[in-house]
Amino acid sequence: MVTFPKILRAAKNIPLAFDELRSIVGHRANVGFKDHESLKPNMSPATVVGKHDAVAIMVHILNAKTHKQNGVNHWVGLIKQGKKFVYFDPLGLSLPQLYRITHEPATLETIFKGHHVEMSTTGVQRFAENVRDCTMHVAVRFCFPKWSNQKYYKFLKSSRLSPDDTVVTMTLLHLLREDLLKNV
Numbered sequence: 027m028v029t030f031p032k033i034l035r036a037a038k039n040i041p042l043a044f045d046e047l048r049s050i051v052g053h054r055a056n057v058g059f060k061d062h063e064s065l066k067p068n069m070s071p072a073t074v075v076g077k078h079d080a081v082a083i084m085v086h087i088l089n090a091k092t093h094k095q096n097g098v099n100h101w102v103g104l105i106k107q108g109k110k111f112v113y114f115d116p117l118g119l120s121l122p123q124l125y126r127i128t129h130e131p132a133t134l135e136t137i138f139k140g141h142h143v144e145m146s147t148t149g150v151q152r153f154a155e156n157v158r159d160c161t162m163h164v165a166v167r168f169c170f171p172k173w174s175n176q177k178y179y180k181f182l183k184s185s186r187l188s189p190d191d192t193v194v195t196m197t198l199l200h201l202l203r204e205d206l207l208k209n210v
Contacts, residue, residue, distance in 0.1 A: 037194045041099075042161035047082055050165040050200050055079040055105075057168055062086060062128075067136040071104060071111040071143055080105040080168045082161070088129040100128065102146075103164040105171050110142040112175060116163035118149030148179045150189035159190055162197045 042050075044059045051057050058078035062085045065074060075081050080103055087098040102124075105112040113134075115124060125132045151163050170178055185192040 033198070034191055034194055037198055038159045038190060041158040042165065042197070044082065044161075046197075047161055047165040047168075050162075050197055051080075051168045054169045055171040057082060059084070062130055062133065065133045065137065067131075067133055069137050071137060071141050072106070074137060075104055075106045075111070078106070079171050082164050082168070083134075085124065085128050085130055087127065090129050093129060100124075101160040101164045103167055105168065107172065110144065111138075112144045113138070113146055114164065114167045114175060114178075115146040116149070116151035116160045116167075118146050120145070144175055146175055148175070150179065150182055150193075152188070152190050159194055162193045163189075166193045166196050 048057050056077070056079045058076060058081040060074060060081050060083045062083055065083070074083075083102050083104060085100045085102060086095045087100065088094060089096050100117070102116075103114040105114065117124075119127070121132065121135045121138070125135070151160055167178055170181070173181070182189040182192055187195065
């Protein structure tokens, strides 16, 4: 029998495509996409976001020895709030921690230096193998573009569900994933 917990578990293992992220955010924010590899150290947070309200950034997890992509990615977000910016990492990693895991060049550290950027401090995504809901976390965070990270964390923790389950439920309610519900 299909149960809600089974659907949640299955959904955590299916990464969202950027078009799905954009669909979830909808009218709440004009969302763009950047691949971390396309970022240049001489950019500013304003040039990264460009004409968008928020940008989802795909960071690649590179092999520590060869520095080649291994097919695993992690999504983070950058939100423009007037003249300041909000950086969101669902894992709550500092940039040095993120770059120790990804082995990518520390481009965002250089870009943020000297600019007013509120950083993530709280992990809301479980760090586990086969959990691929970071895109869902970024999508739901972008639905509240005027909030500070602290206000967003408080909102997530107000649910009786875990932050992962809350975010997955919110995105599933939006997408009503036919592929997960076809046997219901």
